Amino acid sequence: MSANKLEIDTEKRQSRLSRVSNVAKRPQVAFGLVIGIFWLIVLCAVSIWAPYDPLEAVDSRLLAPSMSHLLGTDALGRDVLTRVLFGARESMPIAAAVIICATVIGTLLGAVAGYVGGWVDAVVMRITDVVMAFPAILLAMAISAALGPGLRNGFIAILIVWWPIYARLVRGQVLSIKQREHVEAAISIGATRRRILQKHVMPMAITPVLVNATMDFGQVVLFLASLSFLGLGALPPSPEWGSMITEGAKNFYQWWIAVGPGLAILTVVLGFNFLGDGLRDVLDPRSKGEK
Amino acid sequence: MSAPTSYWGLMFRFIFRRLVVMPFLLFGIVTISFAISRFIPSDPLISIVGERQLNNPVVVAAAKQRWGLDKSMFGQYSSYMGNLVKGDLGISFRTKTPVVGDLIDRLPATFELAFTAMFFGTVGGVLLGVLAASRRNKFADHVSRLFALVGSSLPVFWLGLVVLYVFYARLGLMPGPGRLPPRVDSPEHITGFYLFDAMLTGNFSLVWPILQRLLLPAFALGWGLMGIISRLVRSSMLDELQADYVRTARAKGLTERIVFLKHALRNALLPVLTVSGFSIASLLTGAVLTETIFSWNGVGSYAVAATRSLDYPAINGVCILGGMIFLISNLVTDVLYAYADPKIRLQ
Amino acid sequence: MNSLLSIKDLHVSFGNGPNSVDAVRGINLDVERGEIVGIVGESGSGKSASMLSVLRLLPPTAHIRGSIFFEGQDLSNSSSREMREIRGGKIGMIFQDPMTSLNPSFRIGAQITEAVMQHSDVSTKVAVSKATGLLEVVSIPRPSESMSLFPHELSGGMKQRIMIAMAIANDPELLIADEPTTALDVTIQAQILEVLRGLRETRKLSIVIITHDLGVVAGLADNVNVMYAGEIVESGNVEGLFYQSSHPYSRGLLSCVPRLDIRESALHPIGGDPPKLSERSPGCSFQPRCKSSTSLCETTKPKLKRSVLSRLMVSCHNPMESSETAKATI
Numbered sequence: 031m032s033a034n035k036l037e038i039d040t041e042k043r044q045s046r047l048s049r050v051s052n053v054a055k056r057p058q059v060a061f062g063l064v065i066g067i068f069w070l071i072v073l074c075a076v077s078i079w080a081p082y083d084p085l086e087a088v089d090s091r092l093l094a095p096s097m098s099h100l101l102g103t104d105a106l107g108r109d110v111l112t113r114v115l116f117g118a119r120e121s122m123p124i125a126a127a128v129i130i131c132a133t134v135i136g137t138l139l140g141a142v143a144g145y146v147g148g149w150v151d152a153v154v155m156r157i158t159d160v161v162m163a164f165p166a167i168l169l170a171m172a173i174s175a176a177l178g179p180g181l182r183n184g185f186i187a188i189l190i191v192w193w194p195i196y197a198r199l200v201r202g203q204v205l206s207i208k209q210r211e212h213v214e215a216a217i218s219i220g221a222t223r224r225r226i227l228q229k230h231v232m233p234m235a236i237t238p239v240l241v242n243a244t245m246d247f248g249q250v251v252l253f254l255a256s257l258s259f260l261g262l263g264a265l266p267p268s269p270e271w272g273s274m275i276t277e278g279a280k281n282f283y284q285w286w287i288a289v290g291p292g293l294a295i296l297t298v299v300l301g302f303n304f305l306g307d308g309l310r311d312v313l314d315p316r317s318k319g320e321k
Numbered sequence: 322m323s324a325p326t327s328y329w330g331l332m333f334r335f336i337f338r339r340l341v342v343m344p345f346l347l348f349g350i351v352t353i354s355f356a357i358s359r360f361i362p363s364d365p366l367i368s369i370v371g372e373r374q375l376n377n378p379v380v381v382a383a384a385k386q387r388w389g390l391d392k393s394m395f396g397q398y399s400s401y402m403g404n405l406v407k408g409d410l411g412i413s414f415r416t417k418t419p420v421v422g423d424l425i426d427r428l429p430a431t432f433e434l435a436f437t438a439m440f441f442g443t444v445g446g447v448l449l450g451v452l453a454a455s456r457r458n459k460f461a462d463h464v465s466r467l468f469a470l471v472g473s474s475l476p477v478f479w480l481g482l483v484v485l486y487v488f489y490a491r492l493g494l495m496p497g498p499g500r501l502p503p504r505v506d507s508p509e510h511i512t513g514f515y516l517f518d519a520m521l522t523g524n525f526s527l528v529w530p531i532l533q534r535l536l537l538p539a540f541a542l543g544w545g546l547m548g549i550i551s552r553l554v555r556s557s558m559l560d561e562l563q564a565d566y567v568r569t570a571r572a573k574g575l576t577e578r579i580v581f582l583k584h585a586l587r588n589a590l591l592p593v594l595t596v597s598g599f600s601i602a603s604l605l606t607g608a609v610l611t612e613t614i615f616s617w618n619g620v621g622s623y624a625v626a627a628t629r630s631l632d633y634p635a636i637n638g639v640c641i642l643g644g645m646i647f648l649i650s651n652l653v654t655d656v657l658y659a660y661a662d663p664k665i666r667l668q
Numbered sequence: 669m670n671s672l673l674s675i676k677d678l679h680v681s682f683g684n685g686p687n688s689v690d691a692v693r694g695i696n697l698d699v700e701r702g703e704i705v706g707i708v709g710e711s712g713s714g715k716s717a718s719m720l721s722v723l724r725l726l727p728p729t730a731h732i733r734g735s736i737f738f739e740g741q742d743l744s745n746s747s748s749r750e751m752r753e754i755r756g757g758k759i760g761m762i763f764q765d766p767m768t769s770l771n772p773s774f775r776i777g778a779q780i781t782e783a784v785m786q787h788s789d790v791s792t793k794v795a796v797s798k799a800t801g802l803l804e805v806v807s808i809p810r811p812s813e814s815m816s817l818f819p820h821e822l823s824g825g826m827k828q829r830i831m832i833a834m835a836i837a838n839d840p841e842l843l844i845a846d847e848p849t850t851a852l853d854v855t856i857q858a859q860i861l862e863v864l865r866g867l868r869e870t871r872k873l874s875i876v877i878i879t880h881d882l883g884v885v886a887g888l889a890d891n892v893n894v895m896y897a898g899e900i901v902e903s904g905n906v907e908g909l910f911y912q913s914s915h916p917y918s919r920g921l922l923s924c925v926p927r928l929d930i931r932e933s934a935l936h937p938i939g940g941d942p943p944k945l946s947e948r949s950p951g952c953s954f955q956p957r958c959k960s961s962t963s964l965c966e967t968t969k970p971k972l973k974r975s976v977l978s979r980l981m982v983s984c985h986n987p988m989e990s991s992e993t994a995k996a997t998i
Contacts, residue, residue, distance in 0.1 A: 160349030167606040168624065168643040172357045172636050175628040252476055256610055259478050261629055275479055279614060285486055292479035299474040565768040571725060572763075573783045573834060574756035587773045 050312050059308035065301025072118050082109040084116040084269045092284050102286040104277060106267075113269035114290040120270040122298075124181055125250040128188050129243050135189075136196025137239060141232065143197070144204030145223065154201070158194035166191045167256060174262035181270075184263035188253055192246075199242060203235035237313045245306030248299035255295055271295055335659065339652050350644035354637045355401055410641070411634035415626060420638035424620060428642075429513025430500065431612070431619030435604040437539035442546025443597045447590070449547065450554025455581060457559065465551060473548030478610040481541040485614065488537060495537050498616035502530050538615040542607045546600050550593055557589035564588075591658070598654025602647055671737075672841055672874050673699040673722070678734035680717045680726070689945045691717040693898035694734075696972075699842065704868060704875045706889030706906070708882065708921070712942055714898035715878045719844045723761055724751050739841070757787045760835030764847040766827035770819040776830050777815030780837060787838040802833040806863050825856035832863060842874045843867070849884055861888050882925060886910060894918045897943050897953035900972065904980030912978035914987035916958045952985070960986045 053059055082088045087107030095102040101110035143154035161169070170187040177183035207213065208231065216226050251271075257263035258272030266273060271291035278288025404411065410420035446469075453465040488495040500515060501507060508518040508527055516535070519527040561567065562585050570580045605621075612621035620639060627635035680692035692714040699705045707715045721732045722743065736743040738759065743751070755761070763769045771779060780799035781792065790798070796815070803811035806829040819827060828848055835843055845864065849857035865888060867873045877888055885892050885906065893903040894917065902915040913919055920938040940957035943949070951966040952958070958965065964985050972983045 156345070156349070160346055160353065163346050163350055163644045163647055164353075164640060165602045165605045165609075165643045165647055167609050168640050169357075171609070171624065171628050172354065172640050175631060175633075175636055176357045248474070255476055256478065256606075259476075259610065260625055272476075275476070275482070279482055282482075282486065283490060288479065288482055292476060292483070295476050295479070296471070296474055300470065303470075303474065565763060565765055566771040568725060569763065569769045569831070569834070570771070572723060572755050572761045574752045574754070574786050575782070576752065584771050584774075588771070 053308045053311045056308065058304040059311075062301045062304030062308060065297050066305055069118055069122065069298065069301075072115050073122060076115045076119065080112045080115060082112045084108065084113045085267055092281065094284075095286050101290045102284070104274075104284075104287050105281055110274075110287055110290050113274060114271070114294050117269045117271045117274065117291060117294060120181065120264055120268055121251045121254050121272075124185050124254060125247055128185060128192060128250050128254075129247055131189050132192040133196050133239060133243050136193045136198075137200045139193075140197035140200030140202075141204050141235070144201035145208060145226075145231065151201070154197060158197050161190070161194045162198075164191075166253070170253070170257060171260065171262060174257060179262050179265055181264050181268075184254055184257050187257070187262075188250060191253075192250065195246075196239060196242070199238060200235055203238060204231055207231050207234050237310075240313065241306050241310040244309050245303050248302035251298050252295055255291070332656070332659070336652070336656060339655070343648055343652075346648060347641075347645065351402070351405060351641055354640040354644075355398060357636075357640070410638040413627070413635040413638075414632040415630045415635065420634050423623060423635065424638055424642055426513075427618060427620045427623050429619075430617055431605075431608050431621055433514045433516065434535065434538055434542065434612070434617060434619060435601070435608055437535050438543035438604055438607070439546065439597060439600065441539050441543035442600070443550055443593065445543070446547040446550025447554050447593060449551035451558065451582075451586065453551065453555040454558035454562070462555075466555070469548035469551040471548070472544035473546075475544070476610075477541060477545060477607040478614060480544065481538065481611040481614045484537050484541050496530070496533055498614065500531065500534055500617060501527075502534075505530070538611055538617060541611055542604060545603065545607070546597070549600070550596060553592055553596055554589060557592055558585055561585040561589045595654055595658050598650060598657065601650040605643060605646065670700075671698040672701045672703075672739065673697070673876075674735075674737040675718070675722070676735040676737070678718055678721065678736065679732070680714070680721050681731050682727075682729050687946060690948060691898055691945055692721070693948075695893075695895070695898075695900045697893060697900070697903075699874050699876055701841070701874055702868065702872045703891065704864075704877060704889045706885035706892040707876065707878045707895060708880065708885055708892060709895035710880060710942055712897075712945060713895040714945075715895050716846050718895075719761075719846060719876060719878055722844065723755050723759060725755075725761070753787070756783055756835070756840075757838050758840050759842045759844065760838075760840040761844040761846065762828070762831040762835050762848050765851045766824055766831055767851065769831055770827055772819055775816050775818055776822070777817075780815075780830065780834050783834045783837040799833075799837070802837055803830075805836075805867075806830070806833045807859075808833075823856075824852050825859055828852060828856075828860055829863060832860075832867075836867060836871070836873065839871065840873070842876065845875060845877045847879055848877070849881070850879065857884070864888060882910075882921065894921070898945065899953065899983065900981075901954065901983045902980055903972070904978070908978050908980045913980065914975055914978055914989070915982050915984050916960055916986075916988060917954050919988055920957075952983075960988065962986060 054063060085108065088109055089099065089103050089107050091103060091105055091107045093099055093103040099109050099111065101114065104110055104113070139154050143151040170184075170191050173187035173190060174183050177186060213226060213231060216229075221229075254263055255270065255272030255275070258270045259276050261273075261276070264270030264273050266277075271294055274291040275288045278284070278291070281287055401411075408421060410424075412418065413420050413423055416423055449465045449469060453462045456462045485495075485498065489497050496502065505527070508515055508524045509522045511518050511521050515531045516528065519525070519531055558581075562581075564585075567580055567585055570584045571577075575584075608617075608619060608621040609624050610621070611617070612619050613625050616622075620642065623635065624639040626632070627639060675695060675697040678692055678695050678697075679690070682689045682691060691712075695714075695718055697705070697707075697718070707719070709715045717726065717730075720726050721730070722736050722738070724732075724743075726732070732744060734744065738754070743754070746754070770776065777796065777799055780802060781795045784790070784795040784798050785792070788795075800811045800815055803814055808814050808826060808829055819830075822830065831848075832843075843864075848864075849860050852860065861884065864875055864877070868875060875888075877884065879885060889906050891904060892906050892909045893900045894909070894913075894915065895901065896917050902909065902913060902918045909918060910922065913922065917938070920936075923936045924938065926932070926935060938957055943953055943956070949955075951964075951968055952961070952970050955961045955965040962985065968985070970983045970985050972981045974980070975982045975987060977989070
């Protein structure tokens with residue numbers, strides 16, 4: 031009996047509800063929840079509560095932060111804080127759409143490829159290999175350049191870049207679950223392939239997909255901002271965070287223009303990262319958490 | 322020929338198998354790049370000929386012929402592939418010079434930046450991770466974990482702006498954007514890496530200014546990697562410290578420090594190698610985003626300019642280059658890992 | 669103290685408060701020079717914890733109480749530096765799973781050399797040749813070539829012998845072997861035990877061997893301690909234990925082992941489960957599973973007393989008579 035095994039394991043099986051509340055109490059997860067709720071409120075209510083109009087010049091240009099303009103004004107005299115808040119409306123719905131579509135497409139392809147195997151698997155894998163052989167930003171840049179700037183084309187570009195990740199993830203999960211005994215048992219009693227996939231394999235494969243999707247939400251927002259920063263994706267005068275940072279770069283000494291959107295992106299990336307962690311601990315407490 | 326059982330024989334087979342797959346991937350990459358660049362809806366002629374000349378049919382026809390735009394799509398594809406095999410990536414619409422030449426000119430700048438960032442990120446990450454593991458759950462641990470987390474969550478281009486603003490504009494500690502001080506010539510070209518070129522040509526007065534100008538962008542680029550590596554090292558170290566061989570080491574009477582830094586760390590570092598190697602992709606991404614901020618004329622800013630002016634030979638060229646770099650660096654990383662892990666090495 | 673190792677009233681517990689676990693509950697143990705002492709018990713009996721506390725190799729959540737005298741010095745009062753000198757110096761230890769007990773990234777020669785150089789001020793060259801010599805002592809074939817091997821290139825038995833070589837590298841007085849053969853095949857087991865026996869002969873090495881396997885004890889030990897739920901329930905001469913044990917648990921253990929020479933229709937397990945180490949009862953810990961228990965056993969803890977019949981120390985209110993079928997198994 032090794033010394034390490036002498037420590038007694040006191041974790042008991044907890045009900046799901048108590049697990050959720052335990053996980054939610056952790057500071058990082060709590061932070062993630064606060065962020066998530068905050069941006070959700072902003073998304074819904076900003077047009078009601080915003081101090082100013084995000085697209086209209088409301089004051090002199092390039093004013094430093096003050097009581098009336100907490101983040102100052104930009105090069106066209108618009109209130110920066112308002113634009114930051116409205117920026118959520120630009121990036122978050124698109125990011126959500128990308129994640130949902132990428133997950134759906136990726137899961138379908140990955141599940142079929144993993145379960146059926148054979149040439150279907152080979153074809154899907156080769157396609158993902160080729161797409162993933164590009165550094166994502168270059169591919170997305172090329173696609174958006176080809177299609178033209180604008181959020182809709184940005185959406186398409188990011189979707190094309192993102193779906194292979196989920197296809198690979200789900201395929202891997204399906205492959206390992208396929209080997210497990212309860213699947214063998216189902217096969218031995220004559221269940222159809224489709225039924226096995228649906229009822230036995232997918233419920234277990236879904237967890238990492240959900241966790242990943244949550245964490246990826248922030249990453250997609252960041253990616254979209256990066257594209258906008260480069261002049262693709264969102265177009266002026268839309269208050270997308272990336273293009274606001276470009277403006278901030280042009281007015282380098284007026285630091286307040288770029289600070290807001292950067293911090294906004296940071297909170298979204300961090301917050302959803304933590305939420306994903308928390309989700310993982312709720313759904314699958316056996317996987318290794320932070321020490 | 323019997324199956325090779327020597328170490329180098331096995332290694333060669335491993336590399337060979339990977340190399341065999343590469344042409345297929347390269348084929349896919351170049352075809353997709355071609356397809357993308359031909360989807361550009363707006364007329365590339367504008368950037369070639371200039372708006373004023375568009376009305377002149379003679380000029381337009383000549384340009385079309387010169388740039389191969391008069392052929393069918395299939396015709397363009399076949400001449401594209403034919404040229405590719407010869408190593409010709411076409412001529413940039415923007416710079417009017419061969420894309421291959423443009424890329425070769427700019428590659429060293431990006432590599433110098435990326436490698437410095439990788440160095441920062443890896444070394445800094447390991448140090449930070451070891452610190453966090455040794456002071457587990459104490460203040461230093463929490464601070465370093467926060468530092469790591471924030472670093473890997475910030476948009477890298479924003480970070481570049483922030484550090485430039487803070488350390489250059491405000492504090493005046495660091496020089497401004499650019500690889501060289503203003504009105505100073507680059508050192509004689511040997512490698513294209515200014516740092517090495519300066520040292521190799523004995524131009525030692527340039528070494529420090531060049532290094533200084535590398536610091537900020539490399540830091541901005543490398544912080545993300547530092548974050549990932551420090552968390553990896555921390556968790557890897559904590560895992561290794563639970564291992565039986567650590568107990569054996571203690572039973573031999575070794576000091577905690579030796580157990581920590583010699584026995585546990587050696588095994589904890591293995592995953593760092595792969596993560597570091599596979600970080601090339603994100604470093605390239607970062608380069609694309611930060612080079613413009615720091616006036617760094619590498620492949621990244623070239624790509625940005627190409628995208629903005631719809632210069633599709635250049636866009637195409639950058640995509641292919643990016644794909645190739647990615648593939649090669651992954652292969653090299655796999656090989657290095659197989660070499661470093663004794664268990665794999667001797668299979 | 670004349671004994672090499674003398675443990676007095678050792679208590680080891682893990683954790684704090686109501687969830688704390690008492691792994692070792694007051695044991696006394698002596699090891700003389702040149703003696704091989706066995707500690708036998710099930711998993712969770714506290715046998716490993718007691719010996720790990722001698723070298724202070726327990727996790728930081730452990731609380732140790734009691735005295736551990738080694739060569740007259742109380743180790744429980746020693747500083748970390750003094751303990752480091754003892755570990756691998758005067759007391760060597762080998763562990764259960766040789767697969768994971770060696771560092772996979774270093775060659776075995778380097779690992780043994782490291783052990784040598786930690787405790788003696790010699791040059792690397794001398795240490796290397798000493799290490800090669802040690803490989804010969806533990807019967808590793810082609811010692812000088814084997815020095816450059818990595819652990820995963822060796823079989824389990826060889827790895828365990830390397831562990832032994834490392835543990836005896838600095839000529840310790842005492843070797844603690846924590847289930848050294850549990851993870852190995854029976855044939856390899858015999859080899860390892862042979863090595864240990866040889867070391868006692870040639871170096872006058874005292875050995876404490878921890879195991880759950882009675883066969884190992886029978887083949888190797890001079891004296892045996894049987895542990896149950898953190899306490900020693902019977903101890904003494906090995907022959908005495910096998911032929912004349914009187915504690916119901918020891919008897920149970922002995923009769924558990926299936927016999928090759930007598931045809932039996934059923935196995936004789938000991939019914940019930942060992943107690944949870946987070947619980948403490950006022951009476952005998954074995955009482956819930958004991959066929960000869962009385963009401964006294966539930967209320968009062970028995971103490972170790974010398975049995976008149978067997979000359980063993982037994983901790984029982986109703987020790988079994990040796991006239992009852994004592995199934996001695998070797």
